[in-house]
Amino acid sequence: GESVGLHLPTLSVQEGDNSIINCAYSNSASDYFIWYKQESGKGPQFIIDIRSNMDKRQGQRVTVLLNKTVKHLSLQIAATQPGDSAVYFCAENSDQFYFGTGTSLTVIP
Amino acid sequence: ETGVTQSPTHLIKTRGQQVTLRCSSQSGHNTVSWYQQALGQGPQFIFQYYREEENGRGNFPPRFSGLQFPNYSSELNVNALELDDSALYLCASSQGTLAPYEQYFGPGTRLTVT
Numbered sequence: 449g450e451s452v453g454l455h456l457p458t459l460s461v462q463e464g465d466n467s468i469i470n471c472a473y474s475n476s477a478s479d480y481f482i483w484y485k486q487e488s489g490k491g492p493q494f495i496i497d498i499r500s501n502m503d504k505r506q507g508q509r510v511t512v513l514l515n516k517t518v519k520h521l522s523l524q525i526a527a528t529q530p531g532d533s534a535v536y537f538c539a540e541n542s543d544q545f546y547f548g549t550g551t552s553l554t555v556i557p
Numbered sequence: 558e559t560g561v562t563q564s565p566t567h568l569i570k571t572r573g574q575q576v577t578l579r580c581s582s583q584s585g586h587n588t589v590s591w592y593q594q595a596l597g598q599g600p601q602f603i604f605q606y607y608r609e610e611e612n613g614r615g616n617f618p619p620r621f622s623g624l625q626f627p628n629y630s631s632e633l634n635v636n637a638l639e640l641d642d643s644a645l646y647l648c649a650s651s652q653g654t655l656a657p658y659e660q661y662f663g664p665g666t667r668l669t670v671t
Binding site for chain 1: 665
């Protein structure tokens with residue numbers, strides 16, 4: 449089966465600092481990756497995606513980096529805000545979407 | 558808000574019973590995927606429906622079944638409920654099935670099996 453894992457289950461950062469959330473995947477055939485944010489009581493919300501033919505993609509305050517050599521994905525959040533507090537999931541797509549376990553991000557005001 | 562709605566919000570059932578969960582997809586979307594999210598875990602893919610046909614299935618037993626209707630809304634049915642079926646059930650709608658495509662998730666149905 450697929451293995452999509454996160455290195456750290458929890459992460460606490462000071463407001464204004466940058467956050468980095470990491471994810472490892474196991475299927476080298478996966479060609480599409482997505483980061484989701486899930487707030488309490490809500491469904492996952494799309495943040496940013498990246499195709500396997502790219503190694504970096506930037507959005508508003510977020511950057512996703514893909515290292516296919518070591519099968520590693522990261523999400524960088526710039527100037528983290530209290531509203532960024534949530535659980536973050538990476539997901540890889542091959543024959544279906546496989547989600548990681550999630551990292552809980554807490555932003556300290 | 559994504560425009561994807563699910564009903565009911567919460568549900569309590571007894572082991573052995575059957576349950577039907579419902580999902581209305583976002584306007585213009587023809588694909589619905591269902592996920593099971595156990596507490597503290599990431600969503601696990603159950604199956605996907607595209608234009609009323611099942612289009613992929615995860616590692617779930619046949620007692621998990623589904624339907625998609627002409628208006629692209631969908632149902633998830635679970636028979637012979639087990640305690641381990643207690644979870645948040647999420648549906649996600651999208652336009653098409655080929656990556657890259659963005660899935661829009663509903664708020665989920667919290668199912669508790671006692």
